Amino acid sequence: MKIAPNKAFVSDDGQWYYAMLGWKPLVPSPISKKPSMVQTAPIAGKASIETSSAGKKLAALVAEHGDLHKAEYMLDPQCAQAEQLGLRQIVRQYSSAEQVEEDLPRMVSAGWSAATQGQSAERTSTGRTVAGVVIGAVATGGLGAIAGGIIGASAKKAGLIQVTWER
Secondary structure (H helix, E strand, O other), X not given: OEEOXXXXXXXXXXXXXXXXXXXXXXXXXXOOOOOOHHHHHHHHOOOOHHHHHHHHHHHHHHHHHOOHHHHHHHHOHHHHXXXXXXXXXXXXXXXXXXXXHHHHHHHHHOOOEEEEEEXXXXXXXXXXXXXXXXXXXXXXXXXXXXXXXXXXXXXXXXXXXXXXXXX
């Protein structure tokens, strides 16, 4: 189970969201069965009107945009504004490499690619960047290379990671 950016509880396979009375389809025709009690138990007591409403909103966005990553992308105000204005470049700041990894599939699904990256008030190592690209490419292919390069460059010291995304 994961928690979507709008606080909706989503099944591991991204096909269902948890409402107060049980699992509801997140996609129009789920290809999987409703999650088991193993996934339900940790969140059953945490469900609320807010998380149920968030799931319903997320399901509407999935229906409108075609997939979960694009729907989650549209939940971000900066991204939604970029779509409305037809921007070809946006700059996003992340506080950790994990945040970059979480955002990567959403940004790629919306047609963005990482053009440049940097870290605030810190110097990054070219060696770490190259190592990250190589390890990422070997491990997972194209997206892994992008993520590996960004993460490798940011791994030297903590601080804000700035990524410029372009279309």
